[in-house]
Amino acid sequence: MTMAFESINYTYPGSGTGVHDLSMAIGPGELVALIGASGSGKTTALKLLAGFTQPQSGLIRIGDKDVTGVTAEERRLGVVFQNYALFPHLCAWENVAFPLRVRGVPHAIRRAQAIQMLERVGMGARIGSMPHMLSGGQQQRVALARALVFDPKGLLLDEPLSALDASLRVEMRDEILRVQRQSGIATLLVTHDQEEALSIADRVAVMREGRIVQIGTPRVLYDTPVDAYVAGFVGQSNLWPGTVEREGLVGTPVGPIACVTGTRIRGDAVIVFVRPEWIEPLARPPRAEVAGEIAGETLSDRFLGPIRRIDLAVGTGMVRLETHLRTPVSAVRIPPERVRLLPPLE
């Protein structure tokens, strides 16, 4: 079943934040991550889809039906909250069985289904535990089981991992992915952690000030961000504001950068974008005749385990590169074919 926003608008009274002309579709079985800073509108979007908030204009569709006017309790979407929201007075299986109880499923059947669901999320041993006796990760699993047990048309996850320890987060997000794949349910994941989004989502949408700036597969977002905001939000990046000097050359604080200028003409303002790992370190001084080789003074050289991150002062700016080579670095080569030009930020 698909879930879709069509030209949704909602503005919070008094603050101006919210969601503006949001259109997006999540296909059957697809996991779409919605990322952005606080206030970007991602949680609002989730609340609109769930039915906790009514849009001021636009349509919400589930399947082919327009559910904009349908109350939250009738939409049949599973929601997992940031703080799990497990009912404190019910034990694990009773929590999971709650949506079945609400729908009139008899006690024995709903208990069996709840237990089965708990086993699928790896909580088979704690079915009788009360929420306050469970750890964060365990509560999250129960919350996930509860959201899926009634065979919902879609799954909404509101920053499900932000309350967990870093190490637990990695383990839990794989768990979420596994369960989602198994159930084949359309899923919207809201998160501020871009690494989380990139690692498990089929598509990622970056939101800013209530609008989607770019939506695409993680690779597309990473390799070809549409503007400097997305480039800076996802992964590490070098972003140098500059002006086109002539074809093939852009002047920046770190000096002239050789690149493909395409249709841009002299005088155009651009932002030069290069990922740190695309830059090649050189153990020798730069050769002037080779395009893209520049020298700089090492500001810092940090060993991060699998990679080494080196910051070089070049001109009036800074070049950051990442490499697994352990050799000393005196210059770098920025391959012109890998440099991308982005429009300037307003």
Add this chain to the structure above:
Amino acid sequence: MIGKSLWIVFLAALFIYFVLPLIMTVIFSLSRGQAGFGPDAYVALLSRRDLLAPLWMSAQLALATVACILLFMVPAVIAVHLFAPRLRMLLELAAILPFVIPGIALVAGLSVLITGPGWLIGSPFFLTLPYFFLALPYAYRAIDIAISNLDLTQLRLAAASLGAGVGRTILWVVMPNLWPALVNAALMTFTVVLGEFTVANILLFQTFPVSINLVAKSEPAEAAALTIVSFLLTWVALLIVLLVGRNSRKTFDTGRSGASS
């Protein structure tokens, strides 16, 4: 929701229930019997010595009780939080005793107990002892909650690392952070003492509430006026508490959970 109009009707009825007796009392206090209305009763209050004196006595008692609370209870709460957290249960027990011992029972016990020096028993300031306990639960709650919010262990360790001894830690670190709660406790004590009737009546002391009761039999209008005065005093005291509370929240809200995101 279940019919918003139903809620509004309910709230309106409740509002009338709460406000009506007050309005009636005000009207009563302004009545001149057959002769219509006027502020006679209030004027009389100001001139009649036998009505002003109980008010003054209650005020003095309130001050004395507040002093006792500040001198005896506050140090105990601070000391327990600083040095002896395991004794906290004991303090909480002491703070709950006044609920367990009804006022009338306390008076019964006190009248058996006290065969002490005449100057203490005969003087109304004897009431300070039972009043201290009647005010205790409220004052304790105010101070205890405020101290609990302070993360005292960290403050103590920080002060110690900076060279402050116990005395200085308490005076310069703990107390300044406590003053809204102290004001709160003092004003709650004030209202309790000003409204206390049971003990004073049995022990035959002429405090403010006792005098209202006496006057009610002979001069209802003046009793009504006294009632309104009593109500206003309570209201003013609690207004001050709320204002102090709201202002202090701006200064003292360092955010218990640390960074907000």
Add this chain to the structure above:
Amino acid sequence: MNSAHSNKHNREVAAKTRRPLLPMHVLWAVAMIAPFLLLTVVGMIAPVILLVAQSVSGPHGFTFDYIQSLANPTYRLAAWNSIVLSFASASVSLATGGVVAFIAFGSGTQSRLGALVTSFSAVAANFAGVPLAFAFISTLGMFGLLTRVLRAGGIDIYAMGFSLYSISGLTLVYTYFLTPLMVILITPAIRAVSQDWLAAAKSLGANPGQRLRLVVLPILAPSLISAFILLFGSAFSGYATAYALTSGNIVLLTTEIGNVLTGDVASAPQTGAALSVGMIVVMAVLVWISRWFGQRTRRWK
């Protein structure tokens, strides 16, 4: 929100950094705590012990006579009246106070209504005793203004059987200060009903009635019980209001003790002591049960 995690963390840190007490600290602690404890013993514990002693000491030594005299009709009537009055006023106030608190704080947002209700409740809860009694006499007493207005309009409530100076009248008056007390008692619990739980229940398909029945009430139940017990206790030990309203004419446990103390009744002081001890025992049990229910909620957080 890492509150659960960081609280545990803080407690662990505090435990590790708890240094052994220096003699200096012990000195300070004793100086600051001892006077208070001494006062408590003298002012509260000693009177109670004396009451217990007095209740079992007759002219010839130890006796149960006075305790047995509690079974006589007057005191049984007093106990019955006190229980009925307390139960009735606590029940009504539980409902009215609960509804007010729910309306003011149930939606989870800090509204102006909420602030208004809080401040009014703080004031009204203290407006018990003589001023309150008098305010009601002015309104609904035999010659109260409202009574007279109704009489002028043809409705004589006293002729219809109403009397302010009865158990039902007292219930009406007690509700005045018990309702705000209920609001104060139950507001923290209502605020603690996280909006997330209600949203979760909604997303799982529960309609408003089911949300109330299956989520809100079960979560609030221990707090409701605890609050009811405290309301009951408050009404049970009330003296001033009843006395001011009825001058001791209504037979209540508290007014009976008062009568013994002021010598209005030709009873031995030991009977008053026995009554007092009885009341203290009842209150102790009530408070203990109430705290037990309060603990259950705390475990859930």
